[in-house]
Amino acid sequence: MNRNIIVLDTTLRDGEQVPGAKLNVQQKLEFAQQLKRLNVDIIEAGFPASSAGDFQAVQEIVRTVGDKVSITALARAVKNDIDAVYESIKLAQHPFIHIVLGTSNIHVDKKFNRSKEAVMQMGVDAVKYAKTLLPEVQYSTEDASRSDFEYLWQTIEAVVKAGATIINVPDTVGYAVPEEFGELIRKINERLKNLNDKVILSVHCHNDLGLATANTLSAIHNGAGKIEVTINGLGERAGNTSLEEVVMGLKVRENYYGCKTNIQTTELLKTSRLLTHLTGLDVQVNKAITGENAFAHSSGIHQDGLLKDRQVYEIMTPEEVGGESMELILTARSGRHAFKNAVEKMGFDVSNAEDFEVLFGKFLALADAKKEVYDHDVFYLVTNHRTLD
Ligand code: KIV
Numbered sequence: 001m002n003r004n005i006i007v008l009d010t011t012l013r014d015g016e017q018v019p020g021a022k023l024n025v026q027q028k029l030e031f032a033q034q035l036k037r038l039n040v041d042i043i044e045a046g047f048p049a050s051s052a053g054d055f056q057a058v059q060e061i062v063r064t065v066g067d068k069v070s071i072t073a074l075a076r077a078v079k080n081d082i083d084a085v086y087e088s089i090k091l092a093q094h095p096f097i098h099i100v101l102g103t104s105n106i107h108v109d110k111k112f113n114r115s116k117e118a119v120m121q122m123g124v125d126a127v128k129y130a131k132t133l134l135p136e137v138q139y140s141t142e143d144a145s146r147s148d149f150e151y152l153w154q155t156i157e158a159v160v161k162a163g164a165t166i167i168n169v170p171d172t173v174g175y176a177v178p179e180e181f182g183e184l185i186r187k188i189n190e191r192l193k194n195l196n197d198k199v200i201l202s203v204h205c206h207n208d209l210g211l212a213t214a215n216t217l218s219a220i221h222n223g224a225g226k227i228e229v230t231i232n233g234l235g236e237r238a239g240n241t242s243l244e245e246v247v248m249g250l251k252v253r254e255n256y257y258g259c260k261t262n263i264q265t266t267e268l269l270k271t272s273r274l275l276t277h278l279t280g281l282d283v284q285v286n287k288a289i290t291g292e293n294a295f296a297h298s299s300g301i302h303q304d305g306l307l308k309d310r311q312v313y314e315i316m317t318p319e320e321v322g323g324e325s326m327e328l329i330l331t332a333r334s335g336r337h338a339f340k341n342a343v344e345k346m347g348f349d350v351s352n353a354e355d356f357e358v359l360f361g362k363f364l365a366l367a368d369a370k371k372e373v374y375d376h377d378v379f380y381l382v383t384n385h386r387t388l389d
Pocket residue numbers: 014074100140142143168170171172173204206
């Protein structure tokens with residue numbers, strides 16, 4: 001039986017921290033509604049203590065989609081932040097409070113300038129207080145991947161005993177590499193199962209080394225049951241783990257991972273495009289899953305193979321992620337098979353082999369001159385050729 005992986009989308013919290021990605025309340029609501037259609041399990045709606053505007057946006061998101069999707073929001077380990085989260089999400093059907101506090105030496109020494117014991121106690125007190133408000137509390141051990149393992153574990157043990165129901169392990173600065181991060185999750189998972197097997201183990205990765213997807217998949221392989229991701233990998237610096245990459249990774253490699261998600265994958269492209277539209281931040285053309293070229297094929301060898309059987313060069317179909325169909329870009333490297341397919345799709349008869357060879361020669365000349373040949377070029381080429389006949 002496939003293990004279900006819980007998907008938390010933090011585009012509206014971590015993603016929105018990106019310069020230039022600020023959304024107004026109306027835009028956030030539109031995006032939250034699309035996240036509901038995408039069927040994410042949890043929306044992290046914001047950081048309500050940060051501003052009155054953020055507080056109000058979280059409340060509005062709760063009113064709009066909080067009856068269907070679980071909602072959380074971020075708090076530092078202080079009473080005011082926790083109160084702000086509670087007040088903004090309390091009307092959701094399944095609300096929970098998300099507390100973050102660092103565990104690495106650099107956070108303890110430089111950010112808090114307190115002893116490790118004092119920082120851990122702050123976390124425990126915060127969880128105990130949050131538990132007086134809501135039964136579900138997530139605790140994030142910020143900068144976990146650069147933390148001393150024994151202190152990290154002592155913190156996890158202490159906050160679980162204080163009532164935390166989800167432990168989130170962030171690779172805050174994108175420092176981890178897949179084998180190491182997987183091993184960290186395996187060790188935590190093993191101990192956590194003995195401590196309290198109801199607690200959910202979650203991961204949250206950043207992409208500074210371009211490894212967020214790999215690290216998240218490695219964590220899942222080693223026992224993580226929940227992931228924190230964003231659409232298009234939007235997030236601070238090089239971004240967060242991209243939702244669409246991990247979800248399709250699990251789907252395409254289901255036999256390997258033995259995991260599934262509740263994501264409606266046919267909504268992926270629409271969600272990605274909506275985010276681009278709302279933020280004005282484009283996705284790179286060769287971005288996996290949602291980039292403009294993700295399902296475009298231009299080499300003749302590939303086009304020929306695809307026309308024989310799509311599986312020859314397709315590990316997933318564009319239709320699965322909500323795209324129209326595979327795209328064959330005609331270039332001088334496209335062979336006869338791809339060109340013939342394009343011409344026939346327009347309704348022209350090219351059964352005369354000799355005539356087709358002449359037409360193909362004209363196509364190659366045009367492709368050499370133009371680099372890429374579009375449908376309107378092909379149409380012009382054929383009609384012009386036929387008129388001259
Ligand atoms: O990157 C990080 O550590 C975070 C936490 C709040 C989970 O965003």
